[in-house]
Amino acid sequence: MTDLNTKIDLNTMGKDAQAAAFKLGQLGTLKKNAALNKMADDLEANSSNILTANKVDLDNAKANGMATAMIDRLMLDTDRIKGMADGLREISELPDPIGKIDRGWTTEDGLDIVQERVPLGVVGIIFEARPNVTVDAAGLCFKSGNAAFLRGGKEAINSNIALSDTLRKSLKESGLDENSVQLISDTSHEVAQEMMELSEYLDVLIPRGSGKFIKMVVNKAKVPIIETGAGNCHIYVDEFADLDKAVKIIVNAKVQRPSVCNAVEKIIVHKNVANEVLPKISDALSKYNVEIRGDETVQSILPNAIAATEEDWSTEYNDYIIAIKVVDNIDEAISHINKYNTKHSESIITENYANSRQFQKQIDAAVVYVNASTRFTDGNKFGFGAEIGISTQKLHARGPMGANELTTTKYLVQGDGQIRK
Amino acid sequence: MTDLNTKIDLNTMGKDAQAAAFKLGQLGTLKKNAALNKMADDLEANSSNILTANKVDLDNAKANGMATAMIDRLMLDTDRIKGMADGLREISELPDPIGKIDRGWTTEDGLDIVQERVPLGVVGIIFEARPNVTVDAAGLCFKSGNAAFLRGGKEAINSNIALSDTLRKSLKESGLDENSVQLISDTSHEVAQEMMELSEYLDVLIPRGSGKFIKMVVNKAKVPIIETGAGNCHIYVDEFADLDKAVKIIVNAKVQRPSVCNAVEKIIVHKNVANEVLPKISDALSKYNVEIRGDETVQSILPNAIAATEEDWSTEYNDYIIAIKVVDNIDEAISHINKYNTKHSESIITENYANSRQFQKQIDAAVVYVNASTRFTDGNKFGFGAEIGISTQKLHARGPMGANELTTTKYLVQGDGQIRK
Structure with missing residues (x-):
């Protein structure tokens, strides 16, 4: 179990995430889908623990006078847990974006080139008080072969820990690296800032939340960002x-x-x-x-x-x-x-x-x-199972982002000793 | 002719670029290819003027004690002008990336979705003392339906002005908007900084030059950047x-x-x-x-x-x-x-x-x-005709960037009155 009092070492977490991403990037589709379905089953089987943790967050929220609409977004029940589990099952049924060949050709020098879809590596998600983001993001990252590096708001921390612990246990029982999904249990601003500067380990950072929150992350981050959300x-x-x-x-x-x-x-x-x-x-x-x-x-x-x-x-x-x-x-x-x-x-x-x-x-x-x-x-309405956000930028991804949008490409070039003249 | 002494108004240039990009984004492939071939012919026909301008830059460079290797990169001759012209002809023969449908499907709600390739809009290129970048960048931007917004180093300013004036005259004679290609004739650091912050008009900024130069641009820019170049x-x-x-x-x-x-x-x-x-x-x-x-x-x-x-x-x-x-x-x-x-x-x-x-x-x-x-x-070796740089980032584009990499996508959704339940 994640311990709230452990001193967080983001560099160690980053290294662990990179090691997990290296293995996950080479995992076959059927194994990924089986793990996603097991995660879904385990979430439902572990409902009572998750709801107990969620009740702590809800009690704290009420004691702190959180607005009703916000409390509703924070609240979990068995239906909502089933909804998250069904999201994972839907993601398992979608095509695997990894290994797809976008194009291929032979050059004038006789080199055979293919451009193949590969994972981004380690995907950071920084979000506010919606525990479902933990599961949606972990599922989409996993399907696309990326390690998920999550940091949720302090209001949902007990729920998020219960959810991520369930997913990590499930991964371990599937014989996979539990560090494919990691949650930062320290919700301080200092650690959030440190995460936003973790360029050595994070390949991308996606903020999810209010416009104000996203703007703050865009201004403070040194990791490449995908901006989401503004809609006039x-x-x-x-x-x-x-x-x-x-x-x-x-x-x-x-x-x-x-x-x-x-x-x-x-x-x-x-x-x-x-x-x-x-x-x-x-x-x-x-x-x-x-x-x-x-x-x-x-x-x-x-x-x-x-x-x-x-x-x-x-x-x-x-x-x-x-x-x-x-x-x-x-x-x-x-x-x-x-x-x-x-x-x-x-x-x-x-x-x-x-x-x-x-x-x-x-x-x-x-x-x-x-x-x-x-x-x-x-x-979800576009058929991506879940979404990691809606990109409002033109570079990399535009519109709703699913597993496809969490990939990049690699050129594989086959030669027979070609040198450049 | 561009006048070196005119006060530069980047906002006006930006508005002109956006207006040109709007028209260029809807221009058919055959018209774009004809214009690229005319630009190539006009560059060769205008060789003597271009070489005269280049001689001014070379004389200044020698007077200022520029290193021989740098002078070689700055130097134009009829062969190098022919090389640039042939690059434009090669770009004209490549497939048009615009209008390509990446994928399409029908959703559960009966909406028909296609994801179509569209131009980025206005592409800024900031580069050092290589005049060929003016022509390569203009050609790739034009083919991909983007307005090119160029700022080259002061060492090549006379050559760059002669080249961009030739291309702009050629566009005008083709009945197209000459502002599809614009060169900032003020090479001061203040104007460069202003360009790097021109988010309202530039959709992307691509720096080309030494590692030190690229790092400087990445640190100072507020426009989204595509980072190029580092190679260990x-x-x-x-x-x-x-x-x-x-x-x-x-x-x-x-x-x-x-x-x-x-x-x-x-x-x-x-x-x-x-x-x-x-x-x-x-x-x-x-x-x-x-x-x-x-x-x-x-x-x-x-x-x-x-x-x-x-x-x-x-x-x-x-x-x-x-x-x-x-x-x-x-x-x-x-x-x-x-x-x-x-x-x-x-x-x-x-x-x-x-x-x-x-x-x-x-x-x-x-x-x-x-x-x-x-x-x-x-x-060039990959068969892209020219390159706008080699991306070393994972987001948006990876490896050599040609016309394809200067595009984004747009989802077109056809409905019959669907509302969300």
């Missing part, structure tokens, strides 16, 4: 939209879970349908007490709308607020979105073929939808 | 090596061009062949006055060898120096290389099938060779 998402209601479809999608994208990065924050409406669709949008959103902000045209059609400021167009509310703008044509919609978006998820509602094509080609974002809610930008 | 490359002479092949490859990899990142720096030799191969290696390298450093076994076999220190194993000499170590077995060779290498290029010399496989699977590097010189790690 738009839905454009084209002049050729099916307006009922538009209203349903907008309501879903705004209120089904307003606090997340793929919730819609802005609606752009073509002027030819503004008079008809704006009152419908307003009526539908009013049932959920969504505050509407808008430009002058919107205000003239919806008297209750508050004037939107320049700042509104670039703000991610993560709340029951939406801002609406009316445009003259699709070009104006596209250029407004490309100017203010965070390159996360954008959707056009239209029945017009040419406009659907233009929007998808010209919008610069990780995911561009036609006639669907932006809420589908999610590793 | 090894050749392992296995007990089953063809020793003549080994000696030829080692000599080529060490002396054909010792100053570059893919030159070999370390030789690891299996103990069973050390007595036979070490004198051969020593004899062959002595013709080029290569200094040999070695461990105790090497020193006992080669009396002239200098004792290698711990520091030697991690040093990239970029010079006529090599360090040699004798190992007991292939496992020891692999673990030494993985400990000290810079993950660039490593080669095994062997006629044994199992050992060739083990080496390629277990070595962690961008390129892993069997029976070939490490000097082949190069965009």
Whole structure:
């Protein structure tokens, strides 16, 4: 069992992680899948211990006056443990990204080159108070042949230790290196900072949590980062939209879970349908007490709308607020979105073929939808079993990241004595 | 013509680059290839102007006492201009990376997803005194639909301006946006620093030059970076090596061009062949006055060898120096290389099938060779027409970077009104 009082030596943990990663990178698919299924079974079998540890975290959280929404994210029950276990089972059923040949060719010098997918090595994940990240991240890292090096928030530390101890015991019983999954049990800021600078051992660091938390990690880290999360998402209601479809999608994208990065924050409406669709949008959103902000045209059609400021167009509310703008044509919609978006998820509602094509080609974002809610930008909904985050950068990975996105490539070159002239 | 005295406004240049990138990202392959061929022809047609500008740089360099090797890198002649033009023609003949579908599937919710290759947007390149980088970078960026935002060293400024003016005029005559290629004509450190912080407009920044230069850029930049260049490359002479092949490859990899990142720096030799191969290696390298450093076994076999220190194993000499170590077995060779290498290029010399496989699977590097010189790690030799650098990082791109590596992806999702439950 991990001991909370042990002095943490990140260098030793890093070395152990590298050694585990070396072995894990060469492990066959069937062995990895069997281990993932055993981890899932062991999590369920060990439910009562995990729930006991979780109760300590919950009691501390209540004593410290944690907000109800946060307590809900921290709370585990047998259903949620089964959910995590099923996530591992789903990951086991996905294709193994390792060993895939991306391309291959013979050069003018007669060298045979193949570009093969290989693990990144040691993947660091630094996250806030959601214990499910421990299991999701460990599962995706394991499937992609990477050692997982985890550091969760102090609010969930007892739950995280119980979860990672279960996974490590399971690995050991499978005859594998338990250091394929390691959790830093010291939740001090000093150790977090030390982890963010552990370039010698960590190949990448992925922060998961609030925008504020991610920004802090990006600023402090010396390990290469994959940035996740910021979402100022738009839905454009084209002049050729099916307006009922538009209203349903907008309501879903705004209120089904307003606090997340793929919730819609802005609606752009073509002027030819503004008079008809704006009152419908307003009526539908009013049932959920969504505050509407808008430009002058919107205000003239919806008297209750508050004037939107320049700042509104670039703000991610993560709340029951939406801002609406009316445009003259699709070009104006596209250029407004490309100017203010965070390159996360954008959707056009239209029945017009040419406009659907233009929007998808010209919008610069990780995911561009036609006639669907932006809420589908999610590793699970994309079919990746779980997600390690949603990348909002252009380098390495873009959009929901699953096991594939935790790989890099290696060129293997076969020669017969070639030298360069 | 670019005026050296104009006050540089990087924000305006950045906006112009983004506008050009938006158009360039949608340009068809045939139009891009025609423009690349015209750029090649125009470079050759404009040779005399380019050489006149280059002469100014050369005269300044000589007056300032620049080293001969540096002057050689700065010098252009009609052959070198033809070489740059042929590079553009080669890039035109390569497949267009844009629009390629990496994968596609239908989700449980009935959404059709494709992941399509798209340009990064605006690619910044910051480089030292080699004018050919201007043309290579512009060509690769153009083919991959990216606007090139270039800043070269002050030693080559007149040559770079002549080259970029030629390319921009050529683009304009092709009816395309000349701002697809922009060169910053102010070579002050202040403007370089401003460029490294231009996150609003640059999607990526790639430094090209010496290790010291690249390190400086990595430390100062706020734009996402692709790190290139460090190469502490090894050749392992296995007990089953063809020793003549080994000696030829080692000599080529060490002396054909010792100053570059893919030159070999370390030789690891299996103990069973050390007595036979070490004198051969020593004899062959002595013709080029290569200094040999070695461990105790090497020193006992080669009396002239200098004792290698711990520091030697991690040093990239970029010079006529090599360090040699004798190992007991292939496992020891692999673990030494993985400990000290810079993950660039490593080669095994062997006629044994199992050992060739083990080496390629277990070595962690961008390129892993069997029976070939490490000097082949190069965009041109890989068949990429030119290269934008050799990535030594694991994220985004690894090894020689051509047009493919200047792309990202976008998920296009087709729905029929799906909302998330």
